[in-house]
Amino acid sequence: MRHLLRRILFYLFAAWAAITLNFLIPRLAPGDPAAVLLGNLQSRGIHVGSAYLKAIQAELGYNTGDPLPIQYLDYLNSLLHGNLGVAVTSSFEPVTNVIGRDIFWSLGLGLVSVILSFALGCLLGIVMAWKRGSLLDTILSPLLNFLSAIPYFWMALLILYIFGFELRWFPLTGGYDELNVDPGWTLDFIASVIYHGILPALTIVIASVAGWMLTMRNSMITTLSEDYVLMAKAKGLRTSRIMFAYAARNAILPNVAGFAISLGFIVGGQLLTEMVFSYPGIGYSLLQAVQNQDYSLMQGIFLVVALGVLGANFLAELSYTFLDPRVRLERSA
Amino acid sequence: MSLGKDLQHVATLEPETIPSTFPKKFPRRDSRLARLGENLRLVWRVLTSNRKVAIGSSIVAFFLLVAIFGPMLAPYDPTATSRLSETPPSAAHWLGTTATGQDIFSQLLYGTRSSVFWGFLTGLLVTLVSVVVGLVSGYFGGIIDEILSLVTNVFLVIPALPLAIVAVGYFPKGPLTIALVIILTNWSFNARLLRAQTLSMRSREFVTAARASGESVWRIIFFEIFPNEIGIVAAAFVSTVIFVLLAWTALEFLGLGDINTVSWGSMLYWAQQSDSIFSGLWWWFAPPGCCIALLGAALALINFGIDEIADPRLRSEVSEHVPKELKEKAVT
Amino acid sequence: MPMTDNQSLRTPNDQSNGILLEVRDLSVDYYAVNGIVHAVKEVSFELRRGEILGLAGESGCGKSTLAYAISRLLRPPAYITGGQVLYHPRKPEKREATSHIVAVSDLSTGQSAHNGTAPASPLPSPETIDVLRLSPAQLRAFRWNEMAIVFQSAMNALNPVMTIGTQIMDVLKTHCPDMSAADRKERAAELLKLVGIAPDRLRSYPHELSGGMRQRAVIAIALALTPELIIMDEPTTALDVVVQREILDLISSLCREFSTALIFITHDLSLLLELADTIAVMYAGKMVEKASSREFYAHPRHPYSYGLLNSFPKLHGPIRRMAGIPGSPPDLRAVPAGCAFHPRCPFAWQPCQQLEPQLRPSTAETPRQLVACHLYDAHQRPEGPPSSAEFAARYEALAEGSAIV
Ligand SMILES: Nc1ncnc2c1ncn2[C@@H]1O[C@H](COP(=O)(O)OP(=O)(O)OP(=O)(O)O)[C@@H](O)[C@H]1O
Ligand code: SF4
Numbered sequence A: 001m002r003h004l005l006r007r008i009l010f011y012l013f014a015a016w017a018a019i020t021l022n023f024l025i026p027r028l029a030p031g032d033p034a035a036v037l038l039g040n041l042q043s044r045g046i047h048v049g050s051a052y053l054k055a056i057q058a059e060l061g062y063n064t065g066d067p068l069p070i071q072y073l074d075y076l077n078s079l080l081h082g083n084l085g086v087a088v089t090s091s092f093e094p095v096t097n098v099i100g101r102d103i104f105w106s107l108g109l110g111l112v113s114v115i116l117s118f119a120l121g122c123l124l125g126i127v128m129a130w131k132r133g134s135l136l137d138t139i140l141s142p143l144l145n146f147l148s149a150i151p152y153f154w155m156a157l158l159i160l161y162i163f164g165f166e167l168r169w170f171p172l173t174g175g176y177d178e179l180n181v182d183p184g185w186t187l188d189f190i191a192s193v194i195y196h197g198i199l200p201a202l203t204i205v206i207a208s209v210a211g212w213m214l215t216m217r218n219s220m221i222t223t224l225s226e227d228y229v230l231m232a233k234a235k236g237l238r239t240s241r242i243m244f245a246y247a248a249r250n251a252i253l254p255n256v257a258g259f260a261i262s263l264g265f266i267v268g269g270q271l272l273t274e275m276v277f278s279y280p281g282i283g284y285s286l287l288q289a290v291q292n293q294d295y296s297l298m299q300g301i302f303l304v305v306a307l308g309v310l311g312a313n314f315l316a317e318l319s320y321t322f323l324d325p326r327v328r329l330e331r332s333a
Numbered sequence B: 001m002s003l004g005k006d007l008q009h010v011a012t013l014e015p016e017t018i019p020s021t022f023p024k025k026f027p028r029r030d031s032r033l034a035r036l037g038e039n040l041r042l043v044w045r046v047l048t049s050n051r052k053v054a055i056g057s058s059i060v061a062f063f064l065l066v067a068i069f070g071p072m073l074a075p076y077d078p079t080a081t082s083r084l085s086e087t088p089p090s091a092a093h094w095l096g097t098t099a100t101g102q103d104i105f106s107q108l109l110y111g112t113r114s115s116v117f118w119g120f121l122t123g124l125l126v127t128l129v130s131v132v133v134g135l136v137s138g139y140f141g142g143i144i145d146e147i148l149s150l151v152t153n154v155f156l157v158i159p160a161l162p163l164a165i166v167a168v169g170y171f172p173k174g175p176l177t178i179a180l181v182i183i184l185t186n187w188s189f190n191a192r193l194l195r196a197q198t199l200s201m202r203s204r205e206f207v208t209a210a211r212a213s214g215e216s217v218w219r220i221i222f223f224e225i226f227p228n229e230i231g232i233v234a235a236a237f238v239s240t241v242i243f244v245l246l247a248w249t250a251l252e253f254l255g256l257g258d259i260n261t262v263s264w265g266s267m268l269y270w271a272q273q274s275d276s277i278f279s280g281l282w283w284w285f286a287p288p289g290c291c292i293a294l295l296g297a298a299l300a301l302i303n304f305g306i307d308e309i310a311d312p313r314l315r316s317e318v319s320e321h322v323p324k325e326l327k328e329k330a331v332t
Numbered sequence C: 001m002p003m004t005d006n007q008s009l010r011t012p013n014d015q016s017n018g019i020l021l022e023v024r025d026l027s028v029d030y031y032a033v034n035g036i037v038h039a040v041k042e043v044s045f046e047l048r049r050g051e052i053l054g055l056a057g058e059s060g061c062g063k064s065t066l067a068y069a070i071s072r073l074l075r076p077p078a079y080i081t082g083g084q085v086l087y088h089p090r091k092p093e094k095r096e097a098t099s100h101i102v103a104v105s106d107l108s109t110g111q112s113a114h115n116g117t118a119p120a121s122p123l124p125s126p127e128t129i130d131v132l133r134l135s136p137a138q139l140r141a142f143r144w145n146e147m148a149i150v151f152q153s154a155m156n157a158l159n160p161v162m163t164i165g166t167q168i169m170d171v172l173k174t175h176c177p178d179m180s181a182a183d184r185k186e187r188a189a190e191l192l193k194l195v196g197i198a199p200d201r202l203r204s205y206p207h208e209l210s211g212g213m214r215q216r217a218v219i220a221i222a223l224a225l226t227p228e229l230i231i232m233d234e235p236t237t238a239l240d241v242v243v244q245r246e247i248l249d250l251i252s253s254l255c256r257e258f259s260t261a262l263i264f265i266t267h268d269l270s271l272l273l274e275l276a277d278t279i280a281v282m283y284a285g286k287m288v289e290k291a292s293s294r295e296f297y298a299h300p301r302h303p304y305s306y307g308l309l310n311s312f313p314k315l316h317g318p319i320r321r322m323a324g325i326p327g328s329p330p331d332l333r334a335v336p337a338g339c340a341f342h343p344r345c346p347f348a349w350q351p352c353q354q355l356e357p358q359l360r361p362s363t364a365e366t367p368r369q370l371v372a373c374h375l376y377d378a379h380q381r382p383e384g385p386p387s388s389a390e391f392a393a394r395y396e397a398l399a400e401g402s403a404i405v
């Protein structure tokens, strides 16, 4: 129990750190974001009066003349009320609305891809270690090594070019067919969503599967030389039992323990992938925010992504505690 | 971007279990210089003895050479536009031209210089921060360690790219901003690795001896302990450069870098801005990505080799000279 | 295989008197990166039912390799390059009679007839099983039912993420598919009790047990199917002396209770003298002496055995320098020609460097004490083997010589 409590405290602290970073970064930056924003709006032909500038500044929390601690409290207060400011790129819609609309696309895409790539990577790693030196292993190992060094967005470009542009098998942009299908729980819509999601998901899976696989392969090879695997063999157990219950069951632990770091990268990669595919997730909104210097939206997205990743990590740690009896401290005594 | 995971399982172990893989391979002796020399020699031996490391370092060396001499060989000014726009690869333009008629091969040569230079420099700085934090945290222990570890772990779980995007967005565009932000978002992983390693080294005889002889704390940390961790630091540097390269090109691709300098990332940015995909200009966006992937794969290969050296169980079995009938008979 | 028989110290009942295991000219090579290691060279011996054979020798002489070869557990780069391992199972009806604790599925007919899921893998002949020729499926059926193995470190031999109970019941589930879950659990608890662990430890994970308890648990797993033969590779090395003693007593009483044959591997000869019926000594991959413990203790024949035996301090008798045997065992990639021991042997003379001695009866008085040494060859040494006193004197001289250096 103590272990669990410590981890909860840690994640709370990490969440607080992310929130505070989000507060500090704009205030450490030189220049006046509100002025930049104003110039940006004017250049797009949107004229705003000085009263509005004040409002935006207040909203963004700059130049209010208040001392930093007061600003900080204000910031926390508005966070508590779910107020993340307004998104300029999305005609002054509240940031929470924009994110709320996008998040389901991103969550869906991310969940499916991460689960697929984790499962596939682990399975491949297990088989490759078991059949070490086989054709599969000798071909796949260097190939995946190469794949793992490819930037997500470039992989996305390549896949989009080949399967979308050249072969025309899949749509080039979007999350569903906006012209012919209405959103809703209809078969048509779901089919359209899957059809549009295949290439982005494929990108994320291909780009991230190598990491899981290589860790799994190495860890599996190390585990296979353990005495308990040899003993399982000596016990005359079935091969599948030895492979999964004795070897893989132990070998997967580093992969689960490394989940946190990998997830951070995959989520980053997913944002880039969404940008390339113009997928209606938060990644695409982030791109627009970046291009239009829409600071509120940028920060809001960072906050949501950071908190989401922290939550996922906490879940991963919980499952690790479940997987490895040695860290279930409360049991041993 | 899930590279360098080969080191992850080491990093996630308890500190006391780590030394069993590494120190055997990175031995220590008492004279400081001798130890550093020995470790450096070991790094050299590693570079030459393992096939993966050898191939990887050759490719990296190739890129370094291109970075240094490439621009001299460039047939065109990489930024000069011409009327020959969007031409596919030809004898005159080996890799074709951009939408504005710039020679892509020349851009690639110049881009290699910028990307490799910044990639390695930033990688070095990131490693430096990791070393300082890791060693200080591991050596001092106590409250200093608690605090540094906490900060390290927090940075480890906060997703790096979104943070980098937000941070870069607020600061003046340019390589310095990107470098600083990448340092901020990437130091934690190796810091944790080195902390664990230092922790295990703190109670070794040579450290105790140095402490007893009244050497200053900083000398002990950086002249006694650090030379013994050269091997791990080298491995950490290699994996860091991969991450840095990927992060750097991602930020440039988003237009957060200086879009007017020629680099792999900015080439991809312009290719994307001109919708090169939808015009079928594969020769524009393909080469820079290939370079990143190739350099990254080479660096990863080096790290796999280092892993094999540190953990002999990962080495592929040499069974070429095993009589065939024995291999066939051996069913277990 | 001529006359490799010896008088067991116990008087086992007639049923267990037959030969259980025959190892014939077994050789194992490691095809290592830097050369071929001849880890086991033409080793032959026989093991009777219920016999405890102690296998001794310095580190690296190939003891573990031999044990793994017999149980077919060698992994690349180790390969069996020659020889046979023959196993004589108990006659089916007799087996039934002894398998009172669990219904062991009948190996000679492959599986219990009423179970459809078990692999159809009849073992070749009910008379003799050629272990090295078993197919993977046959091997799986053979393993643990007939031959179990206990590894050096119990911590490493137990799966850290699985409870002790599951690891015991895994065996029962595989080999006795007819057993109900409740029966399996009961049997597992019974086994734990047998080795002196409270049955509620079934739900414990390995890390929750002490080192001694872990080794007991491993022994419980080994006994799960009451095999005819257990191979133990230094089962007590990782334990402290007191626990070591307890475990040894446990092993010896259990083996006698179930008349299980045991191959016990250790560095520690003094330990074997108490436990084993028969002692075999290995040097550089070869078996150099095999004798009953009594004979071995009374008069070790091989100069190496003598050195080994006398490198342990004796409680009685004159205080002598306990230098052990000067020098170190040879690199198994390049073993000296002739007798591999000759560079270290205080008796070595000319034939030792050319002729490889074979394992054969030492003297007329002790025909069952086998030794591989030219000292006992009437052709090479017509004057007959040296006396004990001469052994002592030569070793003393050797120890003095090395002390000066
Ligand atoms: N994987 C391997 N590759 C090459 N040689 C090996 C390998 N494993 C063992 N050997 C060699 O085989 C020989 C026999 O090893 P083995 O483990 O059987 O010795 P042992 O008698 O059990 O020693 P110990 O008492 O230390 O356990 C040793 O000389 C060793 O160097
Ligand atoms: S054969 Fe010769 S060298 Fe070998 S043990 Fe006998 S006397 Fe010594």
Ligand SMILES: [Mg+2]
Binding pocket: C063, C064, C065, C233
């Ligand atoms: Mg051994």
